Amino acid sequence: MEVRLxxxxxxxxxxxxKSKDTVTAVNNxxxxxxxxxxxxxxxxxxxxxxxxLNLICGIxxxxxxxxxxxxxxxxxxxxxxxxxxMVFQNYALYPHMTxxxxxxxxxxxxxxxxKLTKEQMLEKAHEAARLVQIDxxxxxxxxxxxxxxxxxxxxxxxLVKMPRILLLDEPLSNxxxxxxxxxxxxxxRIQRETGITTxxxxxxxxxxxxxxxxxxxxxxxxxxxxxxxxxxxxxxVNLFVAKFLGTPPINVFRAKIKGESLIIGGEKVLRFPGVxxxxxxxxxxxxxxxxxxxxxxxxxxxxxxxxGRDTSIVSTHPECEAANIRSIISSxxxxxxxxxxxxxxxxxxxxxxxxxxxGERIAAAPAPLRxxx
Amino acid sequence: MKNDRKAWLYLLPAILFLGFFMVYPLVDVxxxxxxxxxxxxxxxxxxxxxxxxxxxxxxxxxxxxxKNTFILVIIxxxxxxxxxxxxxxxxxxxxxxxxxxxxxxxLPYVTNxxxxxxxxxxxxxxxxxxxxxxxxxxxxxxxxSVDFIEGPYWAKMFVLCFYTVWVVLPFKVLILTSALASVKxxxxxxxxxxxxxxxxxxxxxTLPMIxxxxxxxxxxxxxxxxxxxSDAVALFGTNLNAAEMNTIVGYVYDMLYGDSGGYPSYASxxxxxxxxxxxxxxxxxxxxSRRNVHY
Numbered sequence: 001m002e003v004r005l006x007x008x009x010x011x012x013x014x015x016x017x018k019s020k021d022t023v024t025a026v027n028n029x030x031x032x033x034x035x036x037x038x039x040x041x042x043x044x045x046x047x048x049x050x051x052x053l054n055l056i057c058g059i060x061x062x063x064x065x066x067x068x069x070x071x072x073x074x075x076x077x078x079x080x081x082x083x084x085x086m087v088f089q090n091y092a093l094y095p096h097m098t099x100x101x102x103x104x105x106x107x108x109x110x111x112x113x114x115k116l117t118k119e120q121m122l123e124k125a126h127e128a129a130r131l132v133q134i135d136x137x138x139x140x141x142x143x144x145x146x147x148x149x150x151x152x153x154x155x156x157x158x159l160v161k162m163p164r165i166l167l168l169d170e171p172l173s174n175x176x177x178x179x180x181x182x183x184x185x186x187x188x189r190i191q192r193e194t195g196i197t198t199x200x201x202x203x204x205x206x207x208x209x210x211x212x213x214x215x216x217x218x219x220x221x222x223x224x225x226x227x228x229x230x231x232x233x234x235x236x237v238n239l240f241v242a243k244f245l246g247t248p249p250i251n252v253f254r255a256k257i258k259g260e261s262l263i264i265g266g267e268k269v270l271r272f273p274g275v276x277x278x279x280x281x282x283x284x285x286x287x288x289x290x291x292x293x294x295x296x297x298x299x300x301x302x303x304x305x306x307x308g309r310d311t312s313i314v315s316t317h318p319e320c321e322a323a324n325i326r327s328i329i330s331s332x333x334x335x336x337x338x339x340x341x342x343x344x345x346x347x348x349x350x351x352x353x354x355x356x357x358x359g360e361r362i363a364a365a366p367a368p369l370r371x372x373x
Numbered sequence: 374m375k376n377d378r379k380a381w382l383y384l385l386p387a388i389l390f391l392g393f394f395m396v397y398p399l400v401d402v403x404x405x406x407x408x409x410x411x412x413x414x415x416x417x418x419x420x421x422x423x424x425x426x427x428x429x430x431x432x433x434x435x436x437x438x439x440k441n442t443f444i445l446v447i448i449x450x451x452x453x454x455x456x457x458x459x460x461x462x463x464x465x466x467x468x469x470x471x472x473x474x475x476x477x478x479x480l481p482y483v484t485n486x487x488x489x490x491x492x493x494x495x496x497x498x499x500x501x502x503x504x505x506x507x508x509x510x511x512x513x514x515x516x517x518s519v520d521f522i523e524g525p526y527w528a529k530m531f532v533l534c535f536y537t538v539w540v541v542l543p544f545k546v547l548i549l550t551s552a553l554a555s556v557k558x559x560x561x562x563x564x565x566x567x568x569x570x571x572x573x574x575x576x577x578x579t580l581p582m583i584x585x586x587x588x589x590x591x592x593x594x595x596x597x598x599x600x601x602x603s604d605a606v607a608l609f610g611t612n613l614n615a616a617e618m619n620t621i622v623g624y625v626y627d628m629l630y631g632d633s634g635g636y637p638s639y640a641s642x643x644x645x646x647x648x649x650x651x652x653x654x655x656x657x658x659x660x661x662s663r664r665n666v667h668y
Contacts, residue, residue: 078565080570086562086563086566088559090559092562096582106567109567109568
């Protein structure tokens with residue numbers, strides 16, 4: 001089912017009764033989620049992504065704008081008739097029911113034509129349980145399950161009623177690191193097998209990048225960028241998106257364009273043909289550095305961390321926004337740990353320039369300084 | 374070992390206290406109940422046997438008291454618990470003036486029993502000048518005045534039950550409102566997304582989630598109602614036998630100190646019978662609740 005959000009806005013009244021201030025959690029949000037895709041809603045805490053999810057499932061009412069499932073306008077429909085499945089952040093499994101009873105619960109609410117016999121319900125429940133591989137634990141209470149198992153029960157409960165759309169609110173945040181990796185693969189597999197349009201919320205960009213067909217980066221209730229994960233990573237539309245995606249994060253320098261060249265701390269590091277002289281913010285991905293004795297950019301070396309396949313070089317520069325600059329190069333490169341300075345050339349496709357005030361990306365194709373690079 | 378001794382030392386004050394004021398009297402009552410014609414002044418008794426129990430069980434006043442107590446329990450416990458649940462659900466779903474209503478419902482809890490009894494007298498008692506507020510209301514709708522305090526048995530029982538429900542309600546409302554408030558909103562949201570009707574949400578989610586508190590209230594409600602005494606005194610005065618409104622605890626008290634008092638043996642036997650009733654009811658209650666309260 002295709003989901004369309006049209007100029008969706010949600011304004012919360014202030015908690016303090018006396019103050020007239022309001023909080024705009026979702027601001028004029030327009031987005032189309034294609035049928036059968038897995039979409040990751042990504043943003044920092046408090047950016048409105050959970051509210052957006054609650055709007056789609058109907059727990060919250062939109063202040064303005066429309067929500068469409070296919071051609072059906074569901075904006076004013078209550079959650080029970082929207083036909084969505086939702087997995088809550090803390091799973092919200094009913095503690096007094098067994099796993100089986102939890103999975104049966106949504107089907108027992110069916111009315112009219114959709115009503116199922118007891119046998120049909122049991123069959124479907126076991127089918128859903130097999131899909132998420134928890135069929136051995138059907139008689140257990142949620143409190144007798146591990147976090148990962150509870151999570152899978154919650155997914156089974158959301159899937160069993162054949163929802164038009166599956167929504168997951170921070171589905172992996174309550175799991176430990178190893179389980180999180182395993183479960184996100186699982187999530188991907190289940191979504192592929194069922195083909196249900198799925199929206200999941202996360203603040204973990206790695207999670208979103210690894211399993212989504214499409215990611216939506218939002219900040220302060222506003223959609224910043226939408227696209228395939230690699231696309232968004234390679235072509236961020238603004239400084240926020242560039243900073244938000246990638247670990248270690250992008251390195252940001254205060255810089256300027258002069259004579260069609262990017263100047264960082266007086267050093268000419270890349271050519272930007274066609275860009276007029278101006279102050280900019282330059283973002284360089286950690287993998288965008290090429291170690292060279294006569295490199296264009298000079299940094300003060302702090303530490304070298306060899307991590308098997310890669311070497312991470314920690315350095316500083318007066319024009320860098322953050323305290324440390326992290327660059328990742330292949331560990332085949334030899335770095336003298338005792339040296340005071342380290343010099344790099346920059347990869348043009350890993351270096352972005354942004355407007356110093358607005359943070360908007362300045363569209364330009366950079367070119368290397370020398371021909372051989 | 375050393376830790377053991379330390380633990381006992383810490384427990385000593387509580388054990389001494391409980392021993393003197395709980396265990397010793399209990400054992401004493403048990404002994405008295407088997408001693409015929411025990412006299413507390415001379416510390417003598419006529420013989421040992423089950424005579425006291427036989428006497429009490431054949432005493433029409435005691436049988437009246439048992440009947441009254443059982444009617445009181447059977448009516449007030451379900452009615453007060455059900456009403457408290459309704460009120461708490463109401464309180465939980467309103468937003469405006471919630472604190473005000475909570476305070477109003479809690480008022481009877483902090484009001485003195487006897488003062489409340491007086492108010493009930495004004496409401497129900499017939500005097501030379503007025504038939505009482507409730508009778509005025511009945512008259513307004515064209516009914517006949519009823520003497521609720523000195524009239525027919527059912528009228529008096531109605532007042533006693535009404536009074537008891539009203540007195541025990543605040544505590545139950547308090548407990549249930551907090552129990553309802555502690556049910557996480559997520560469960561309701563999940564149930565709504567799953568398409569459950571509000572009735573099903575109530576029976577399948579809300580009730581089971583607050584069932585531990587509900588059973589706690591039912592069990593303590595039973596015990597409290599079986600021990601009723603002061604409420605009856607507040608309404609009908611101290612001569613409860615004459616008013617046919619005595620309770621088991623009232624009977625025990627009368628046997629000890631009342632006008633017909635001075636019979637500790639009979640009082641002890643009656644007290645032990647009450648103990649047996651309360652114990653068996655509580656055991657039944659706990660058995661049922663174990664089967665129904667799941668977490």
